[in-house]
Amino acid sequence: MDGQLAILGTGRMGEALLSGLLRVGWVKPHQVRCSVRGAERAQYLADTYGVDARTESASAAAEADVIVLAAKPQNLGALLDEVGPKMHSGQTVISVAAGVRTRRIEAATPEDVSVVRVMSNVPVQIDEAMSVLAPGKHAADADVEVAREILGAVGRVITLPEDQLDAVTAISGSGPAYLFLLAEALIDAGILFGISRDDATDLVAQTMVGAAHMLRDQGRHPVELRESVTSPGGVTIAAIRVLEEERVRAAFINAVEAAKRRGEELASG
Numbered sequence: 001m002d003g004q005l006a007i008l009g010t011g012r013m014g015e016a017l018l019s020g021l022l023r024v025g026w027v028k029p030h031q032v033r034c035s036v037r038g039a040e041r042a043q044y045l046a047d048t049y050g051v052d053a054r055t056e057s058a059s060a061a062a063e064a065d066v067i068v069l070a071a072k073p074q075n076l077g078a079l080l081d082e083v084g085p086k087m088h089s090g091q092t093v094i095s096v097a098a099g100v101r102t103r104r105i106e107a108a109t110p111e112d113v114s115v116v117r118v119m120s121n122v123p124v125q126i127d128e129a130m131s132v133l134a135p136g137k138h139a140a141d142a143d144v145e146v147a148r149e150i151l152g153a154v155g156r157v158i159t160l161p162e163d164q165l166d167a168v169t170a171i172s173g174s175g176p177a178y179l180f181l182l183a184e185a186l187i188d189a190g191i192l193f194g195i196s197r198d199d200a201t202d203l204v205a206q207t208m209v210g211a212a213h214m215l216r217d218q219g220r221h222p223v224e225l226r227e228s229v230t231s232p233g234g235v236t237i238a239a240i241r242v243l244e245e246e247r248v249r250a251a252f253i254n255a256v257e258a259a260k261r262r263g264e265e266l267a268s269g
């Protein structure tokens with residue numbers, strides 16, 4: 001990219017984006033300004049990535065062409081109060097915060113600042129993120145393209161209307177946590193049967209990777225894939241029966257619905 005990038009609130013998500021963008025060469029370290037809360041963290045970012053890292057966001061925002069907002073939703077209001085008045089026409093703001101609507105950000109920034117909201121997920125750390133873009137009112141195609149380039153550096157990107165973003169957050173944003181919980185449970189089952197934690201973790205992790213690749217790359221329906229494992233009169237159906245008796249399917253749907261509701265609460269609070 002030409003110009004300057006600011007990442008405001010460079011925690012886990014912001015750092016993962018930063019490292020991905022530097023790795024693919026989308027920006028050079030001298031083009032990046034990061035802001036964080038603690039001086040120690042700023043020093044760490046400066047030492048690790050060679051970027052300008054500060055504990056104050058307003059100057060970083062004022063100097064940038066593209067601004068990534070990566071603070072927690074609960075801190076975004078205060079961050080916007082700090083940086084909004086320093087922003088100026090022609091800037092593109094990309095917010096990765098869960099639940100915070102583009103109109104909230106538009107209200108805190110000058111009229112012709114473009115906002116693109118993004119919901120990504122933690123595999124940004126390994127360039128396997130699922131990111132969904134939702135353009136705000138003033139976002140032009142070029143702004144969406146910038147967001148697509150940034151998130152495209154660390155995984156797959158699609159665009160959806162903003163009214164679907166709370167659902168996206170609950171599914172793919174939080175999704176890795178559900179899969180890690182499932183992994184914990186399967187590893188515990190291995191331990192119950194006397195398999196070592198390391199071996200059980202290998203079994204579960206590679207099973208998840210293999211199953212995920214089949215689902216993503218073969219274009220087959222998950223029902224067909226599950227049926228292909230479930231032999232008549234066999235072992236898998238005994239487990240599926242218990243999962244259905246325990247209403248695991250409904251539990252997942254209810255859990256995702258609760259996550260979506262929480263996203264809506266964050267938006268209104």
Ligand SMILES: NC(=O)C1=CN([C@@H]2O[C@H](COP(=O)(O)OP(=O)(O)OC[C@H]3O[C@@H](n4cnc5c(N)ncnc54)[C@H](O)[C@@H]3O)[C@@H](O)[C@H]2O)C=CC1
Binds near residue numbers: 070119174
């Ligand atoms: N962790 C995840 O899996 C996902 C997180 N997100 C979103 O990404 C955002 C960041 O999440 P994490 O990186 O996990 O949080 P985090 O807590 O690791 O990072 C947030 C950073 O913002 C800094 N910060 C807060 N207020 C600030 C201010 N006024 N000025 C400068 N820095 C400030 C904090 O010191 C912290 O370093 C959140 O809005 C979250 O909703 C979205 C999808 C997945």
Ligand SMILES: O=C(O)[C@@H]1CCC=N1
Binds near residue numbers: 098173174
């Ligand atoms: O739990 C959260 O609030 C964030 C948003 C999606 C994943 N982590």
